[in-house]
Amino acid sequence: MKTPQPTLVLGSNGKTGRRVAQRLSALGLPWRAGSRTATPPFSWEDPATWAPALQGMGSVYISYFPDIAVPGAADTVGAFARLAVQHGVRRLVLLSGRGEEGALLGEQAVQASGADWAVVRATWFNQNFSEGNFLDMVRAGELTLPVGDVPEPFVDADDIADVAVAALTQDRHVGQVYELTGPRLLTFAQAVDEIARAAGRPVRCTPIPMDAFTAGIAEQGEPPEVVDLLRYLFSEVLDGRNAHLADGVQRALGRAPRDFAEFARDAAASGVWAAR
DSSP states (O other), rough: OOOEEEEEEEETOOOOOOHHHHHHHHTTTEEEEEESSSSSSOTOOOGGGGGHHHEEEEEEEEEOOOOTSTTHHHHHHHHHHHHHHHHHHHHHHHEEETTOOOHHHHHHHTTTSSEEEEEEEEOOOOGGGGGGHHHHHHHHTEEEEOOOOBBBOOOOOOHHHHHHHHHHHHHTTTTTEEOOSSSOOOOOHHHHHHOOOOOOOOEEEEOOOOOHHHHHHHHHOOHHHHHHHHHHHHIIIISSSSSSSHHHHHHHHOOOOHHHHHHHHHHHHHHHTOOO
């Protein structure tokens, strides 16, 4: 039996990339880490690292840091996708953003590359509260965020990884755009209430002005591109455009998406939200 060609997993240390790599390993499928610390290293900022990382690969999971919607991302992803095809890569699976106009340009660039492709569009991750920018706030008992009452269909990173791996390994997903959401809409305040209930202690969500929020995260050491991205996501994407459910998880996997309450229970049980 012919050994399948490996998958290059870009962002292999990130929320979704790490999970994609874990699932490929569990299936006994070869993969290569795509990160600055990998061997060979990969960096979006250094195109000279792309070809060595692509050598011998049959497919690529593409996640762009900090976000596929940032200015210039589509051009970079398009150049990478074309190079991947030149190196014999047959399949590209792109992590995209739901409701992000800039992300559509990145999708189009991958679709025009000549590879078999699939697009996984995601909304806000559940894991932003347990692994991302909001974790320290949860531990402190207060999330100070520039949010109102706009609901979001928070999606679980495990669902994203399951869909991505299906798209990487099964031909029936070629040419599909999967828009992923959780099973219900929650405002940020309601999501934080779920976290407090699961954690068994008070955690509250306090709305603050955008400038105060971005100044605070900048003071915490977040790089300017992340600060700009969060400003964009909170001010433009969180405007109600995504306040409806989609069936991407159901279409791709034949099951319901994971509910936020289940995520919160598991995260609380892990101890990640222990007060500090």
